[in-house]
Amino acid sequence: MSLESEVDLPGGAVLPGALPEALRAELVAFRRDLHMHPELGNQEFRTTAAIKERLEQAGLRPRVLSSGTGVICDIGADDEAGTDAAMLALRADIDGLPIPDTKTGCPYRSTVPDRAHACGHDVHTTVVLGTGLVLAELHRQGLLPRPVRLIFQPAEEVLPGGAAEAIADGALEGIGRIVAVHCDPRVDAGRIGLRQGPITSACDRLEIALDGPGGHTARPHLTTDLVTAAARVVTDVPALVGRRVDSRSGLAVTWGRIESGHAPNVIPQHAELSGTVRCLDLETWRQAPDVVVAAIDEVANLHRAKSEINYVRGVPPVVNEAGATELLRDAMIARRGVDSVEGTEQSLGGEDFSWYLERVPGAMARLGVRPPGERTVRDLHQGNFDVDEHAITVGVELFTAAALLDALR
Secondary structure, three states: OOOOEEEEOHHHOEEEOOOOHHHHHHHHHHHHHHHHOOOOOOOOHHHHHHHHHHHHHOOOOOEEOOOOOOEEEEEOOOOHHHOOOOEEEEEEEOOOEOOOOOOOOOOOOOOOOOOEOOOOHHHHHHHHHHHHHHHHHHHHOOOOOOOEEEEEEOOOOOOOOOHHHHHHOOOOOOEEEEEEEEEEEEEEOOOEEEOOEEOOOEEEEEEEEEEOOOEEOOOHHHOOOHHHHHHHHHHHHHHHHHOOOOHHHOOEEEEEEEEEOOOOOEEOOEEEEEEEEEEOOHHHHHHHHHHHHHHHHHHHHHOOOEEEEEEEEEEOOOEEOHHHHHHHHHHHHHHHOHHHEEEOOOOOOOOOOHHHHOOOOEEEEEEEEEOOOOOOOOOOOOOOOOOOOHHHHHHHHHHHHHHHHHOOO
16 A cells, blocks of 8 residues: 655654555555444444455454454554554444335435444444554555554444444553544534543433323323323423533433333323433533432322332433644644644534543544535435535544644653
């Protein structure tokens, strides 16, 4: 592989410029193949095999996680001189979503019913794979000053996330810093969004069962009006929660499902609700289960409904560390200039990358995937989601530069 370059770094390391056209085309084809064959969390066997095979073709020695999906691969760590250096880790998530791909006329539309790469994990995976191929070539040329680890993590979409599994499997052993990107359809391709401090929010899952004796809709006073009780939980609990914590924490309960009843004149005996709990603040996230459960119990008891609550812990906020954030900023500026980096706000989305940051410093950047000039946003987790594939090249150049610049710090 011949790498074009524009910037020489101290010590003779080369900061790659434009990727060779052959590699660029290969990576686009790799991403499209993943897009056509999305796999859900902990079921990413085909994806894992494709990653492993391509890394082995590059002369690397990838290791599949003990669960059978996900890959870890070190570059340069086999050299005796580099074994004591704390590595930079580059993380990608590899799973898809359980939603249909609704794109029409797209040649690489998902071929799997009710499955889609509608969050950009196929892009994340391709970016880290492409970076690994570039870094492997630099290592062969003697131009990789410090070992780098690639982490292809399964099950990001499955709370509490596959990051914990990867960590338990040794993903962070010997790691000094970790970075990642996440596709952002509100940022133009060719740019990244950065923020020091929290960039995502905590996210938990909430499942509730309400029960009562049921009865005739003509005599609701003689039974538990379970439909009304469920409706009051839906409306009153978010309001109560919002008054029991600091409003600046952004603690929010949002419902995604409510089911109850079978006939218009029968008060049902059972109702189910499910939703998410999100917040901006780490300390409030720690308090959230007690606050939310107490509010649900109060509303249910007021309407004489018995409540059974399953509060599923998810992920804390992703909190970008200052040094890692500056590393990504400097890498992007070195590649594409100061105008290629923009500030970004904290989102209410959850990301299990946060579990890595509980153990080592790191940062996540928002990778622009919107075609420049386009104002129609194909949002995440929607069946028509797609990207400007120029973002793959940008991501590889960003991570390659970050790996080289990290060795100088």
